[in-house]
Amino acid sequence: MGMVVQILCIVMMVWYLIPVFTAHVLNSGNVCGILLFMLIYSYARHFHQVNRFLILKHAKLGMLVLALSLVICVMLTSSALAIAQTSKRPGQEGTVVVLGCKVGSQLAQSRIDTAVAYMKYHPEAYVVVTGGTGRDEYMSEAEYMRRQMVYEGVDSAHIVMEQEARNTYENMKNTSILLGEKNLNEHIIIVSNDFHLYRSDYYAKKNHLTYDNLAAPTPWYLLPTYFTREMIAVLHIWLS
Incomplete structure (x- = not known):
């Protein structure tokens, strides 16, 4: 043994x-x-x-x-x-909210691809891309995702950017404000990687949002690293 x-x-x-x-x-x-x-x-x-x-x-x-x-x-x-x-699918249509991730990363592209696939079936929906500019990033995560989504065929008029958020809590808080300001559907479809959905759920509830999840897949070789990193973040939430 x-x-x-x-x-x-x-x-x-x-x-x-x-x-x-x-x-x-x-x-x-x-x-x-x-x-x-x-x-x-x-x-x-x-x-x-x-x-x-x-x-x-x-x-x-x-x-x-x-x-x-x-x-x-x-x-x-x-x-x-x-x-x-990750097994839960959106039960109703809503505003797609793509949570920020490092510019140019495979995880960011996974979230973008998942959101684009949803938008192809729901072209009338609006999408909020949320994420500021990290210390080692050359543009905001929101701007990067907007450009990629437009390149992949999403109507730019249906994309709303939130470029100030520095973490998941601010992603949700700033998005909740934007929904009212832009008169968007207040039921949201959260798009993030599978390992991240528990924490995004937590902060969505904190900000009194009604939501469904749409899990973006994580490449197999990144799974242990990011699940462990996420465990540490969740533990911090539970202890705070």
Whole structure:
């Protein structure tokens, strides 16, 4: 059993490393993921010695490890809740809201493609693209998404930009204001990647929005990194 766990840990560490070399993605998700599986690997390899050390010699440290394990379980639960959102489809038409993502990234393109596919079947709908300009971005996320969507055939007259938001909370808050200012349908269709939908749900409810979700797929090699990063963000919400 220990050998199986060690092999799985090595596979996961490699999986977390793939985005670094293929998409130049290095964030809290893959850093924490690699560290976590390094610890599990070490535990599996030295199972009996570690148990004796934690239980017999350093009980307080053992309790800390137990607490950390519970935190990990909570994080896994948040991940499961996010996955549960991906099966839900829009129950009624509304204003499409595409949440911002790093300019030029594969995740941003995934959200754009998902929104464009929806708009092809609902050309009368309006779409809000939301996201400001990050420190390493050459234009706002909203402007980038608007250009890509127009290039892919969406009527520019049906695109509304929100270029101030710096995070998911501001995406939702600023969008809720825009809906009233632009007299748009107040029922929204939230477009974001599958891993992000639990948190976007949370902030949509905070801003008293009525909504449906439309999940944009995440490339397989980015899944562990971004789900782990999202777990950390959700944990921060729960503790705040």
